Amino acid sequence: MTMNSFTLNAADAKYLADVGLSASSADDVTPVICAAMFYVTETEVRVVSTDRYRIHTAIAAPSEPAPDHEVLIDRTALTWMSKNANALGRQRNLVKPIVTITSEPADPNANARGGALTITVTEWVGDDARTLTYTAHTVKGNFPPVMRLVQEARDAEESEGGRLKLDFLAKARPLAMHPDYAPRIKFTKATTDNSRPGPALLQFKNAGVVYAEAIIQPYLIGVE
Known part of the structure; x- marks a missing residue:
């Protein structure tokens, strides 16, 4: 081999x-x-x-x-x-x-x-x-092709906002190379069901270049 x-x-x-x-x-x-x-x-x-x-x-x-x-x-x-x-x-x-x-x-x-x-x-x-x-x-095994979902979020239409679990946001901390590097958060519209929000895309940049990204599913439980 x-x-x-x-x-x-x-x-x-x-x-x-x-x-x-x-x-x-x-x-x-x-x-x-x-x-x-x-x-x-x-x-x-x-x-x-x-x-x-x-x-x-x-x-x-x-x-x-x-x-x-x-x-x-x-x-x-x-x-x-x-x-x-x-x-x-x-x-x-x-x-x-x-x-x-x-x-x-x-x-x-x-x-x-x-x-x-x-x-x-x-x-x-x-x-x-x-x-x-x-x-x-x-x-050994087939890792899911999740980069396809990242690309879909990059291309998706942006929505006005949404809600995310704080725990998921906190766990994205290791993606930031520096504590002051805050990500841009893009809330997306679902591509298959307009009544539901799409995932949020977090993008971390340095000198204008994206070096890390996170996809977080929206939080749908609870009341406004």
Whole structure:
């Protein structure tokens, strides 16, 4: 099997891991959504997670060009990456670690376990660099094509407003790269039923460029 890999700086690795954790399901019932999907291209790494009620996605640039591939990483591995991405850098202030994620596509003829997964934190680029390594397996299965819903919200007609659960808004906090980076909230009109509100689209921008987005389903319970 072909091994794929991509590399991120420590800050971006932690950021994408935190975004992946922020909306992935914790019910341990459906493995493909108790994980985050990483879509990798030569110039971009996009993470996407969902628990059916929310979608969170964000992008970062790989440290070097990477082959196009996808890898589905579970919450345990994401938690390790979040905690350890900058562990070596914290010990020496001038060190800026890099994080490499290497994965093997799942064997369609194998059992439910996915392909091999290795996450390596390297102190610096060099033969004498210290490393931390996590090994596991990717999640096997078909991640739902939720980026289609994000695109629909981008294209949807804007409505006057709506209501959102505060808990869902609070859980979108990891998408902001800085506490002062408040998102633009677009309330949309439903595309199939005009009597019901559509989802809200949160967009986080830096220098005019969208780097993260969230889809939150409207809150329909209760009274005005």
